[in-house]
Amino acid sequence: MSIITHLPIIMVAIPILMSAVMVLLRKEPGIQKVLAVSVSFLLSIFSVFLLLQVWSGGIQVYEVGEWGKYGIVLVADLLSSGMLVLTSCVSFLALIYSLDYIEKRSLSASYYPLFSLLMAGLNGSFLTGDIFNLFVFFEILLLSSCGLVIANEQGGVTKSSDKMEATFKYLVLNMLSAFVMLLAVASLYATTGTLNMADISVRLSEMSSSGTLPWHVFAIALMFIVVFGNKAAIFPLHYWLPDVHPTAPSPISAMLSGVLIKVGAYGMLRVFFLIFTDTLYIFKPLIIYLALATIIVGATSAVAQTDVKRLLAYSSVSQIGYVFLGIGFGSVYGIAAALVYLVNHAIAKSMLFLTSGGIIHHAGTRDMRKMGGMVDSAPFMSLMFLTGAMSIAGLPPLGGFIAKFQLFDVGISEKYYFEIAIALLFAIFTLFYMFRAMLLMFWGEKRDVSEYGDYSTHGTSSLISLPIIVLAIAVVIFGIYAEPLISLATATADQILNPQYYIDAVMTGVVR
């Protein structure tokens, strides 16, 4: 029994433990800081180990309490462990960034505990193999992210009342979607008599092959589209996102846009391609058209924004549409393209939000009309924003180009001509709104000093610039040397489309 076999539970238990320890240590900011950063670093190392373990040794199943399929199981397959690596690396970098960005008092009183809890919620929802447990981890995610959105940044650019308003919208909509998820889970349990996802999958496919699949399974699947669509902010359910992501402090915006909305995409991949495989023939076109609507609404709204973080938030809405487009294609290459897109967007968008934090700190406002000519006073931020904007817009040497190219290539080879035409048209919109922001903020004349005051003179600290540089290097590497990511994504997609691997790994467990 080495530590390697216990990795799945460690990934969930340590952050939960840490959040309690952090509350106890709130009078000792120095210890808290060292502990938070070292634990977060340790978790990202562990997640890489877990991914390597899954890559070489197949799907890892950890039975909590050794109750076999009747208890809660943690399952690490390629999708889960890949998402774990992504989230723990992004959250490590966001944590380093927030050491210098969040107000000191708010940092030690509530920020560290809630951030640990957020990591526990993320790791748990990626690892769990029990559908009710997924609901519980979603709620942990929701409540801790609400607390983090309210956290105060230094300088106080965002008014407290704005944060309250945004959090209220976020919380009410997500509570409603939590009720829908609870309804769906209860109906699924009443239909199949089990909560284990692999077991549900076996029973539903058995019912389907004997022709006794009840009609309400389709209604349950639709409820899950509502739940995950709300988490990922796809078209009819996206209205909370452009309010919440800009008002949050920048490292939390990076977490929300980079990682949290991807939980919706993960849930879609897990639940639909494992449990509801027999209903996909109805829902694939639905997902594709919702994704197209999301792309259109997000891109057209982003064009008119004057607030830099609001623009980035609408851009997130638009980009998550591309991820869902790939999921909707539903073939190995479609899902692989969606995963590549997901990773590239997570990295580039976290980097852009972190950069926007530096820009806001420099300019003292979020309004792009009150900026201008910042390429002279903040050359580092402008270079980093250019890198991120090029990646999101899909320009060649960077990661976003590989992602968009692969997605469109799949769409054309599978004869989705109309869908790809629309996606391509709005990819040009992406280019337009990203470079419009670039022009407004960094080029042109310096703003009217007598009216808006001068830019802040003190430069960026190394704690703020380091995470941005690391993410920028990742963006460039995924663009120039994309083969490892693509082959990992293809293997993952292959595993997602053959639920038998997952079922075989989970169902061997016996009650002891």
Add this chain to the structure above:
Amino acid sequence: MNNTLLSLTIAILFGIGTFLVLRRDIVRMIIGLGVLSHAVNLLIVSTGAFSGTKAPIITDNGGHGLSEASSSVFADSLSDGIFAPVLEAGHQVDFVDPLVQALVLTAIVISLAMTAFILILAYRIYEEYGTTDIKELRRLRG
């Protein structure tokens, strides 16, 4: 008869909850969310009470009561359409599924935390905006 009344109660609770969530007053919205969560909880509990051939409670002697002890099947046999654990043909038992009650307990605790948080948030919104009218909360132009 009892099942009909229970279903009717759940339906009415859903109706009241939805009506209250659509009000303009923040406090009424929160009460609506509470009513909705109770409706969902009742629905979950109601899925656990039925009579049939399924047997989720396992006691030490392998059954869930003296008479059913020997007639439970614990192994899945998909080719025969058996999803374990079930009773053998010819046996029937009335029972209440304990798992759904555990689920409801978890859901109640979660909704307690959510309600506490959202009530504090509503109080802060009242402090900041001086009103509990949801139509006044449009400073973000959402």
